[in-house]
Amino acid sequence: MPFVNVQTIKGMMNPEQKKELLRRMTDLIVEIEGKGDPEFRRSVWVRIDEHEPEQWSLGGMQPTAEAIAAKFSSPKAS
Numbered sequence: 115m116p117f118v119n120v121q122t123i124k125g126m127m128n129p130e131q132k133k134e135l136l137r138r139m140t141d142l143i144v145e146i147e148g149k150g151d152p153e154f155r156r157s158v159w160v161r162i163d164e165h166e167p168e169q170w171s172l173g174g175m176q177p178t179a180e181a182i183a184a185k186f187s188s189p190k191a192s
Contacts, residue, residue, distance in 0.1 A: 115157045116143050123182055124164040136160050 118139050127135065139160045148154025167179035177185075 116147055116159065118143060118158070118160045120160070120162045122162060122164055123167050123170060123179070123186075125179065126164075126183065126186065127162075132162055135162065 120135065120139070140155060140158045143158045143160075144150065144152070144155050148158070167182050168176065170177070170182070172182075
């Protein structure tokens with residue numbers, strides 16, 4: 115029973131992006147660990163943990179939420 119935990123910055127993904135990430139991560143685990151067996155999907159757990167920007171450090175610096183969004187968010191995140 116695989117468990118996948120995705121750590122991200124709060125507000126970087128909208129609900130549709132989260133849903134797509136959960137689906138695609140599950141598909142990947144089924145393909146690799148489950149060897150493509152569709153029954154394996156029922157045992158795959160994927161979780162997204164969102165954390166406030168202040169809880170992150172990038173290169174030893176604590177970037178603002180705006181700086182993180184400007185550098186890393188996708189155009190679809192709006």
